[in-house]
Amino acid sequence: MSxxxxxxxxxxxxxLSVPPSRVFQAFSDYESKKKxxxxxxxxxxxxxxxxxxxxxxETDVGGxxxxxxxxxxAIYHDIVQDQRxxxxxxxxxxxxxxxxxxxxxxxxxxxEGTLLTLTEQxxxxxxxxxxxxxxxxxxxxLDALQAYxxxx
Numbered sequence: 001m002s003x004x005x006x007x008x009x010x011x012x013x014x015x016l017s018v019p020p021s022r023v024f025q026a027f028s029d030y031e032s033k034k035k036x037x038x039x040x041x042x043x044x045x046x047x048x049x050x051x052x053x054x055x056x057x058e059t060d061v062g063g064x065x066x067x068x069x070x071x072x073x074a075i076y077h078d079i080v081q082d083q084r085x086x087x088x089x090x091x092x093x094x095x096x097x098x099x100x101x102x103x104x105x106x107x108x109x110x111x112e113g114t115l116l117t118l119t120e121q122x123x124x125x126x127x128x129x130x131x132x133x134x135x136x137x138x139x140x141x142l143d144a145l146q147a148y149x150x151x152x
Contacts, residue, residue, distance in 0.1 A: 003125055003126055003127070005123055005124065005125060006123075006124040006130070006131060007121075007122070007123055007124075008121075008122055008124065008131040009119065009120060009121040009122065010119070010120055010131075010134075010135045010138075011117060011118065011119045011120075012117075012118045012135075012138060012139060012142055013115065013116065013117050013118075014115075014116045014142050014145070014146055015110060015113060015114075015115055015116075016113050016114045016115075016116055016145075016146055016149055016150065017112070017113045017149075017150050018113060018114060018149045018150065019109065019112065019113065019114060020082040020083065020107040020108070020109055020114045021082045022114075022149060023107050023114045023116060023145075023149065024081065024082045024083075024085075024107060026145060026148065026149060027052070027085055027105065028052045028079075028085075029052075030049075030050040030052075032148075033050060034048065035148050036141070036144040036145045036147070036148035036149075037060070037141060037144070037145075038060065038062060038144075039062045039063065039064075039070065040064075040140075042064055042065070043062045043063055043064055043065075044062060044063065044064075044065050045061075045062050046061030046062050046063075046069070046071075047059055047060075047061040048060050048061065051076075052076065052079070053076065053079065054076055054077065054078065054079055055075070055076065055077075056075070056076045057073065057074065057075055057076075058072070058073070058074040058076070058087075058089075059071070059072065059073055059074075060072045068093055068094050069093070069094055069095070070091065070092070070093060071091070071092040071093075071095070072089055072090070072091055072092075073089060073090050073092075074087045074088065074089035075087060075088050075089070082107060083106070083107055083108075084104065084105065084106050084107065085104070085105040086102070086103070086104050086105075087102075087103055088100065088101065088102050088103070089101055089103065091134075093126075097125060098124065098125055098126045098130065099122050099123060099124045099125060099126075099130065099134065100122065100123050101120050101121065101122035101123070101134075102120070102121045102122075103118065103119070103120045103121075104117075104118070104119045104120075105117075105118050106118075106119075116142070116145075118138065118142065120134070120135075120138065122134065
């Protein structure tokens with residue numbers, strides 16, 4: 001019998017000191033995104049691509065040297081310049097699908113800065129604690145985004 005499926009969602013917020021247009025650019029421009037989006041510093045980078053448009057796809061492969069391989073394949077479904085990005089993505093661990101998620105990134109002007117709200121709804125196909133790990137990993141990505149945007 002296959003592993004039971006776990007459904008979960010989470011929402012994360014970040015107050016950023018840059019305008020929504022700058023945050024949007026960090027998601028939409030390949031060279032910018034590569035500066036903050038990825039695994040920990042000890043990970044090696046594999047295949048990577050970004051076709052940022054409705055119907056476009058993104059791939060990111062990486063993992064620790066000599067360890068597991070993490071693969072992300074995304075499809076963009078809704079993009080509103082400087083306001084919203086909606087995409088689905090699947091995660092594979094060593095070639096085995098571990099989850100499929102729907103993610104929404106919302107950008108709202110907040111004075112001179114931006115309130116970023118990321119909501120993920122996922123179906124997880126491996127052990128239940130993967131949900132906590134995904135939330136933790138996404139928080140790490142948002143920390144890296146904030147450091148990139150704010151020059152830390």
